[in-house]
Amino acid sequence: ALRSALLSAYKKHFGSSENVTIDISPDTGRLKVLAKKKVVKEIEDPGIEIEKEAARKIKKGVRLNQEIEVEITPREFGRIAVQTAKQVVTQRIREAEREKIYQEYKEREGDIVTGIVQRSEHKTVIVTLGKIEAILPVREQIFGEDYRYGDRIKTYILSVRRTPRGPQIILSRTHPGLVRRLFELEVPEVYEKIVEIKNIAREAGGRTKIAVSSKDANVDPVGSCVGTRGARVNSIIQELRGEKIDIIPYNEDAVAFVSSALKPAQVQEVIVHKEEGGMEVIVPKDKLSLAIGRKGQNVRLAAKLTGWKIDLKSPEEKALEEKTKIKLTELPGVGAKSAQVLEEAGFKNVVDIAQSKIEDLTKVKGIGKKSAEK
Incomplete structure (x- = not known):
């Protein structure tokens, strides 16, 4: 990375770098700019050619048309190299910090985290998690919730992905996983896996239904989640700004x-x-x-x-x-032929006949007034 950066710096300040390489001594750290040049009798292009006599001073026994490496390090290149090296090191440190943050939060996908509302950008809420920022997109916000500067909120880490500007941490307030993690925080039996959350159905901001079971016959799963006088579940309801929660025994x-x-x-x-x-x-x-x-x-x-x-x-x-499942043929006075005629006329079942008027029935071929009254 440093060689590549130095080569770019050389090209920027001194022109073409097509036949140029950068050599860095592993012992002393000394930099040399080397150019590959062809050995010729007469020079036409000094950028890529060198006379035979001059070439032999660098490398004995060199022949015409051979290529050799010639040092062309400019006097000013030392200062440029120092600046470039600083930039590369700074960039590397920044990349390492970003990668560390990415790995840390990537491993925490699906966890709950407490953050502080910082600001809003086009309805996307920016939340600070210590020294870094995460985003709470509109689609992951509970409808009707108002997020103000300085508010402390618990959110679910939905996903973490790399971007050119560093890791992007996407948070959620609507994911069912948030409810699961809140119960793990509030209910020791859930955290210790004595009480198991079998499934969650959620319409964020409205109502959530959660099915629970117990691995211990002496532990009531519903009672454990509700808590004394509803203390545990009410704490979760408060965090979710009043969202109703039904706890169902699986x-x-x-x-x-x-x-x-x-x-x-x-x-x-x-x-x-x-x-x-x-x-x-x-x-x-x-x-x-x-x-x-x-x-x-x-x-x-x-x-x-x-x-x-x-x-x-x-x-x-x-x-x-x-x-309605009663067949027309089961009605008194209605045979197979009459039932077929009635069905063709739109009377599919007993209810259709019961709700119709006598005059409507008499319009059906073969159904007289007496039959209709029956």
């Missing part, structure tokens, strides 16, 4: 797990469609909106947490669905 029984995940709503019945990876979940009519949640958030998070497609219904809706 269960190998999928029905029980899904039922718990839909809390605070109470589940009345669950019908599993294993091949489709879905469940029909029957909830009392007056609790249906609670199970769905605001803008569908509760059921959406429950599905994400459990990995099951969840179709919420009230008992009344389910009963109505069952009625």
